[in-house]
Amino acid sequence: MKNLSGSWIFLLLSTGFAFSLESVLERSYRYNIYPASWADAQDICRRYHTDLATVYSKADVQYQNLGRYYAWIGLDGDRSKWSDLVLSNGKGYFLDSLENQTFAHSAECIAASYHVWYYNSELLINRIYGLNCGSDFFFICQDNPQHNGQGHHGKEYIFIPEAKSWSEAQQYCNENHEELANIDGSDLDNNVHNEDFPIWIGLRRDSGSWNWTESPSEYKSWEINEPSSNGDCVSMSSETFNMAAQNCDKQFPFLCVSDNVVLVKENRSWEEALEHCRGLGSSSHSDLRYDLLSLQPGEEHAYMVRKVLEADTEEVWTGLRFLAGDWLWVNGADMLYTDLPSCPTPGQHCGSLSKDETVGVKTRDCLERKNFLCYGYKHP
Ligand SMILES: *[C@@H]1O[C@H](CO)[C@@H](O)[C@H](O)[C@H]1NC(C)=O
Numbered sequence: 001m002k003n004l005s006g007s008w009i010f011l012l013l014s015t016g017f018a019f020s021l022e023s024v025l026e027r028s029y030r031y032n033i034y035p036a037s038w039a040d041a042q043d044i045c046r047r048y049h050t051d052l053a054t055v056y057s058k059a060d061v062q063y064q065n066l067g068r069y070y071a072w073i074g075l076d077g078d079r080s081k082w083s084d085l086v087l088s089n090g091k092g093y094f095l096d097s098l099e100n101q102t103f104a105h106s107a108e109c110i111a112a113s114y115h116v117w118y119y120n121s122e123l124l125i126n127r128i129y130g131l132n133c134g135s136d137f138f139f140i141c142q143d144n145p146q147h148n149g150q151g152h153h154g155k156e157y158i159f160i161p162e163a164k165s166w167s168e169a170q171q172y173c174n175e176n177h178e179e180l181a182n183i184d185g186s187d188l189d190n191n192v193h194n195e196d197f198p199i200w201i202g203l204r205r206d207s208g209s210w211n212w213t214e215s216p217s218e219y220k221s222w223e224i225n226e227p228s229s230n231g232d233c234v235s236m237s238s239e240t241f242n243m244a245a246q247n248c249d250k251q252f253p254f255l256c257v258s259d260n261v262v263l264v265k266e267n268r269s270w271e272e273a274l275e276h277c278r279g280l281g282s283s284s285h286s287d288l289r290y291d292l293l294s295l296q297p298g299e300e301h302a303y304m305v306r307k308v309l310e311a312d313t314e315e316v317w318t319g320l321r322f323l324a325g326d327w328l329w330v331n332g333a334d335m336l337y338t339d340l341p342s343c344p345t346p347g348q349h350c351g352s353l354s355k356d357e358t359v360g361v362k363t364r365d366c367l368e369r370k371n372f373l374c375y376g377y378k379h380p
Pocket residue numbers: 099100
């Protein structure tokens with residue numbers, strides 16, 4: 001019981017500053033500006049231990065800086081035009097990934113792309129990127145001056161939020177008597193403004209019902225006249241955050257989400273699990289610590305059960321413990337479960353979450369061996 005008394009002391013010390021600790025779940029969104037089909041977007045998110053985003057409220061997405069995108073403009077691999085653009089900037093435009101990344105690693109055609117970044121509705125940074133011509137990005141057409149008789153001035157730019165390769169984009173513009181936008185340094189400031197475009201999220205029609213793929217959420221915010229019959233995958237507007245049904249093969253930028261919860265698929269007793277979680281942080285970032293997970297009833301409970309489905313064992317350990325006559329979370333979080341036995345069967349002093357338990361937690365013998373859930377947090 002040596003380790004346990006150690007954790008008991010930790011508990012006493014930590015309850016001071018964890019006095020009103022409720023949820024320890026932290027979710028973070030990551031916006032990927034490279035367009036992909038819905039399924040590829042999900043694959044890419046999962047490759048980085050995240051998933052296509054579940055949204056719980058508008059506040060989740062409102063501050064995610066979703067105005068960024070790449071868009072082809074009319075500069076192809078002719079480097080002399082590139083250097084004109086760079087030299088004419090005089091205003092701090094960057095020519096990114098041109099020299100060392102794209103050019104160095106690929107002998108393919110190089111096109112310009114155009115990167116806009118909004119912050120608090122204000123244009124913050126404008127960059128020119130060298131990118132592989134074969135990649136699919138949005139693009140910007142402009143009126144063809146030969147066709148409409150207009151001179152260089154009064155150009156009209158048309159943003160097309162469909163991902164195409166550079167030459168497909170050029171072809172698309174040409175078919176509409178336009179050409180890919182011939183933007184130079186001075187145009188950049190004047191013609192850049194917020195554009196509305198779709199962003200994939202993790203909502204999808206699944207045998208008739210719209211389901212979030214990563215975790216359950218009741219949140220839906222359809223655009224007027226949506227969901228339409230356009231397709232089975234759902235995008236969110238970069239401006240209004242309203243949702244629309246789309247053909248799943250379309251390519252859009254996408255939003256991934258990850259959280260601070262780790263399912264450890266090792267079979268350990270409760271105390272070993274506690275020790276394992278607390279040992280996780282020590283080798284990496286010194287300010288990142290881990291503990292056995294505490295949880296709260298309701299949406300968060302449902303969210304965690306979804307994680308438990310991935311476990312090797314029917315139940316997983318949580319940080320729930322019966323000590324000195326009370327059920328507590330070992331991290332000092334508030335106890336909001338009300339149906340725990342006040343006089344648990346001897347030995348059944350540890351709490352687990354099971355795959356089939358939709359509302360409560362189970363009390364179990366602490367020596368049983370189960371997978372377990374740890375969570376990470378920043379230690380000040
Ligand atoms: C590209 O990389 C080389 C070697 O690392 C470096 O010397 C050079 O300055 C880089 N060029 C640019 C434009 O960053």
